[in-house]
Amino acid sequence: MNYTLNTSRPQQGGLLVAFRRMAPFIREERTSLILAFIAIFFNSLSTLLAPVIIGYTLDTYVPIRDFYGIVQWSAVLLGIFVVGLAASYLQTKIMGGVGRRILFSLRNSIFNKLQELPVAFFNQNKTGDLISRINNDTDKLNQFFSQALMQFVGNFFVMSGAGIFLLSLNIRLGVTTLLPALGAIVLSQLLSGWVRRRNAVSLQATGAMSSAIQEGLSNFRVIVAFNRTDYFREKFSTANEENFRASLKAGAANNVFLPLYGLAAHLAQLVTVLLGLLLITEENLTLGLLVGYLLYVNNFYFPMRQLSTIWSSLQLALAAFDRIFEVLALESDMPVIPSELQNDRTDVLLSFTDVAFHYPDGKAVLQHVDFTLKQGKTYALVGPTGGGKTTTASLMARLYDPSEGMVRLSGRDIRSYTPEERARKIGFILQDPFLFTGTVRDNILYGNATYRDYTNTQVERLLEEVNLSQLLSRFGQGLDTPVVTSGNSVSLGQKQLIAFMRAVLRQPELLILDEATANIDTVTEKMLEDILEKLPATTTRVIIAHRLNTIKNADQIFFINAGEITPAGSMEHAMEMLLAGKRES
Numbered sequence: 114m115n116y117t118l119n120t121s122r123p124q125q126g127g128l129l130v131a132f133r134r135m136a137p138f139i140r141e142e143r144t145s146l147i148l149a150f151i152a153i154f155f156n157s158l159s160t161l162l163a164p165v166i167i168g169y170t171l172d173t174y175v176p177i178r179d180f181y182g183i184v185q186w187s188a189v190l191l192g193i194f195v196v197g198l199a200a201s202y203l204q205t206k207i208m209g210g211v212g213r214r215i216l217f218s219l220r221n222s223i224f225n226k227l228q229e230l231p232v233a234f235f236n237q238n239k240t241g242d243l244i245s246r247i248n249n250d251t252d253k254l255n256q257f258f259s260q261a262l263m264q265f266v267g268n269f270f271v272m273s274g275a276g277i278f279l280l281s282l283n284i285r286l287g288v289t290t291l292l293p294a295l296g297a298i299v300l301s302q303l304l305s306g307w308v309r310r311r312n313a314v315s316l317q318a319t320g321a322m323s324s325a326i327q328e329g330l331s332n333f334r335v336i337v338a339f340n341r342t343d344y345f346r347e348k349f350s351t352a353n354e355e356n357f358r359a360s361l362k363a364g365a366a367n368n369v370f371l372p373l374y375g376l377a378a379h380l381a382q383l384v385t386v387l388l389g390l391l392l393i394t395e396e397n398l399t400l401g402l403l404v405g406y407l408l409y410v411n412n413f414y415f416p417m418r419q420l421s422t423i424w425s426s427l428q429l430a431l432a433a434f435d436r437i438f439e440v441l442a443l444e445s446d447m448p449v450i451p452s453e454l455q456n457d458r459t460d461v462l463l464s465f466t467d468v469a470f471h472y473p474d475g476k477a478v479l480q481h482v483d484f485t486l487k488q489g490k491t492y493a494l495v496g497p498t499g500g501g502k503t504t505t506a507s508l509m510a511r512l513y514d515p516s517e518g519m520v521r522l523s524g525r526d527i528r529s530y531t532p533e534e535r536a537r538k539i540g541f542i543l544q545d546p547f548l549f550t551g552t553v554r555d556n557i558l559y560g561n562a563t564y565r566d567y568t569n570t571q572v573e574r575l576l577e578e579v580n581l582s583q584l585l586s587r588f589g590q591g592l593d594t595p596v597v598t599s600g601n602s603v604s605l606g607q608k609q610l611i612a613f614m615r616a617v618l619r620q621p622e623l624l625i626l627d628e629a630t631a632n633i634d635t636v637t638e639k640m641l642e643d644i645l646e647k648l649p650a651t652t653t654r655v656i657i658a659h660r661l662n663t664i665k666n667a668d669q670i671f672f673i674n675a676g677e678i679t680p681a682g683s684m685e686h687a688m689e690m691l692l693a694g695k696r697e698s
Contacts, residue, residue: 117237117473118439134438138218142211149211149263152204157270159197160412161278166190168405175401204263212259219251223440231447232512237473241324246440249319250433257430265423268416275413282406286392290385290410293377294417301370305428308366313432315363318356320436325352363429370424378414385410447514452529461524462488462623462653463509465678468518470508478504480676481518486623491645491654493664495681496673502657505673506625509655510541523622536560540616544628546608553585553603554592557614564618569593579617580644584610587637606633613641620649627657642666 132139139146166186174182224247227234280287329345389403464485471477478501486492494502507513508520511527520527522538530538548556554572558564564575569592576582587610588594588603596603596611603611609629616624624645630638645654656664664670670681 118242118436134441135434138215138222141218142214145207145211149204149207150266152200152207153263153267153270154200156197156200156204157267157274159193159200160271161274162193163190164278164405164408164412166193167408168401170401171404172399172401204267208263209259212255212257215258216251216255219254219437220247223247223251223437226441226443229445230443231445232507233473234443239320239324239328241322241327242320243440244327245316245320245323246436249323250316250436253316253433254430254437257426261423261426261430264419265427268420268423271416272413272420275409275416278409279406279413282402282409283392286385286388286406289388290381291413293380293384294413297374297377297417300373301424304366304369305424308369308424309428309432311359311363311366312429313435315356315359316429316432316436318352318359322349322352322356325349367422367426367429370420371418371422374414374418374420378410378418381410381414382407447511447528449531450526450528452525460487461485462522463527464521465508465515466519466521468508468515468520470504470513470515470517477676479508479515479678482676482678484671484678484680486653486655488622488653489650490668491656491666493667493670494655494657494673495664495670500674501676501678502673503627505678506541506627506655506657509623509625510539511535512541537619538622540619540621540624542609542612542616542624542626542629544609545605546612548596548603548608548611550597552592552596553588553590553594553611556596556611557592557618559615561615561619575618576614579620580647581614581617583640584614584637584644606637609633610637613644617644617648620652622651623653623655624648625655625657629656630658 166189170183170186173179174186227243276287276291279290325348329349385403385407389406393400393403465482467481467483468479469477469481470479494505496502504513508515511520511530514528522530522535527535549559554569558567558572564572567575572592573582573585576585585591587607594603610633613629630641633641648654656667658664672679672681
């Protein structure tokens with residue numbers, strides 16, 4: 114299955130589609146949203162009442178010089194403003210919490226989704242882009258919900274109320290005043306898709322730059338060792354340049370609405386003054402009403418100008434959510450299927466039946482192979498580089514599913530095991546194992562619920578029972594030796610020792626070692642061989658190694674090359690096949 118995420122062109126989905134997708138994350142915030150909307154209503158109402166009171170005061174009390182009446186209505190106006198201030202603070206506080214909780218929920222959902230996806234997904238997508246989707250894109254949504262959404266709703270309320278007042282006070286003046294707004298709204302709709310595409314390209318460029326940084330810093334030792342910092346600089350400079358240009362274009366697109374709405378507001382004010390003075394001369398309008406009317410015009414067009422910025426923020430949020438939902442919408446093509454017993458041979462631990470495998474790019478690795486692994490036996494996989502040894506081991510551990518055929522584990526289709534069951538039955542030690550930041554103890558007990566609550570003394574006793582205590586002595590602080598993922602707290606060889614202890618402690622039925630001793634000295638390698646010999650008699654071992662002395666004691670050797678898996682027979686025959694395979698490649 115092709116899991117490649119879109120990083121070249123923006124996705125398109127309507128506003129309603131986006132809100133439907135967001136519904137599961139918003140549903141739990143209904144109470145907070147209702148309270149925020151109530152606060153917005155009172156804040157908007159305070160804004161809309163002010164022009165009426167001002168106009169009424171000017172027409173009623175100013176002509177007769179009634180100072181008491183002016184002070185009385187000024188006090189009422191002050192009270193309304195205080196209510197509006199309190200409502201504004203309340204809505205800001207509520208929506209700040211809503212935005213943070215949605216951000217928390219979104220990031221959890223994306224990360225949990227990533228845990229469900231197969232290894233193929235991570236082979237096809239850049240880590241930096243995924244990090245950008247989790248951090249940067251979700252933060253764009255948080256900014257929209259915590260700030261822009263309530264401003265959008267509040268300004269919409271004020272605009273709607275102001276429009277109603279403009280039309281009700283004088284229909285002729287109201288229609289004329291609102292015409293520039295109609296033109297601006299039509300242009301906004303026409304430009305919205307373009308603005309959203311610009312923002313999507315900018316987000317994708319940010320993801321690409323994050324990928325370049327992540328790739329360079331992760332491999333910085335290699336870059337320095339080969340003195341290729343120039344390559345790193347050039348690659349980053351290219352990504353940074355593309356991000357800069359995309360950001361400039363997105364900024365230009367986001368700011369296109371502000372001058373448009375500003376022009377509409379100025380036109381409306383000019384029309385209102387000219388037509389209003391004409392109506393006053395015709396005695397169809399009072400001076401106080403004209404002042405109130407101008408305030409309503411300002412209340413209509415000022416929020417409209419704010420909406421121009423908010424509308425750009427909305428397009429940015431929609432572009433970010435398209436990238437987020439692209440991950441959330443993915444489904445694993447490696448589900449757990451119903452369990453069915455396929456055969457009753459108790460001596461066979463694992464079997465390949467007519468198994469073929471190819472990667473999404475179409476490259477065939479295995480072509481209809483058949484073989485079996487028996488309990489308690491040791492098997493070796495040899496072959497030229499790129500022949501398919503690691504892919505075969507990955508199929509054994511169900512890191513991939515075969516394109517055709519079936520892999521059976523203990524007589525059952527391997528797809529019928531849950532990940533937890535499969536992890537208990539299969540141990541996999543890689544050439545470059547991954548360790549978590551913590552201690553040696555944290556790493557060797559990772560995912561092992563049986564010994565999770567053991568004290569250090571109990572763990573040390575356990576390691577001694579399974580002949581692993583001599584490996585622990587290779588670490589200066591024993592179980593408390595610190596391990597830092599990104600640092601050099603332990604050597605690559607020590608990492609392999611930790612991975613070895615972690616796998617052996619799980620007492621798997623199948624133990625796969627993929628070049629697991631490649632970075633270990635010969636003395637330690639001999640020590641590991643002795644430990645492997647002392648594993649339970651039922652443990653099946655699969656060893657992948659380029660050094661043939663590592664596999665000299667294997668019960669059976671398989672030669673893997675050109676899509677085929679062939680029993681090699683003797684050690685000498687395996688060497689001949691390996692040399693022939695290298696010459697062919």
